[in-house]
Amino acid sequence: MQKTQLRTSPLGATGLEISRVGFGAWAIGGGGWEFGWGPQQDEESIAAIHRALELGVNWIDTAAAYGFGRSEQVVGRALHGVSDRPYVFTKNSLLDDGTRHVRHSLRRDSILREARHIGVSNFSPDQVDPILAAASLELTDQDMTEIETGS
Secondary structure, three states, rough: OOOOOEEEEOOOOHHHHHHHHOOOOOOOOOOOOOOOOOOHHHHHHHHHHHHHHHHOOOOOOOOOOOOOOOHHHHHHHHEEEEOOOOEEEEEOOOEOOOOOEEOOOHHHHHHHHHHHOOOOOOOOOHHHHHHHHHOOOOOOOOOOOOOOOOO
């Protein structure tokens, strides 16, 4: 099948051009957790990601909380060996509290651990400080459950 070209739009001032439709990977995190969608077959999820890429989707939304790493791991498996890699957007601070419920942590080690779930990026610990500076966030070694925005 020939790849379809979807219309794109700029993502703010990032210089990235993303397709107007993306692939949401929440459900592929499976069940057994607070916001789970129920059991999912990894091979079917991988096939769905491949099909989305064939159709021109160039970004995937995932998060460490989606199955507490499972969604990101499945996305990583799906993208292994893919030459025209899509953008992978993930979110931080959403962790398992030990009871399969979400808790929040913006600790530096937590962000690094979450970034490694995907296994498809060149993300390194040296990149955390510039990211934090650009985002105007301050991370500490203490768990943070709220961020004051000053507004």
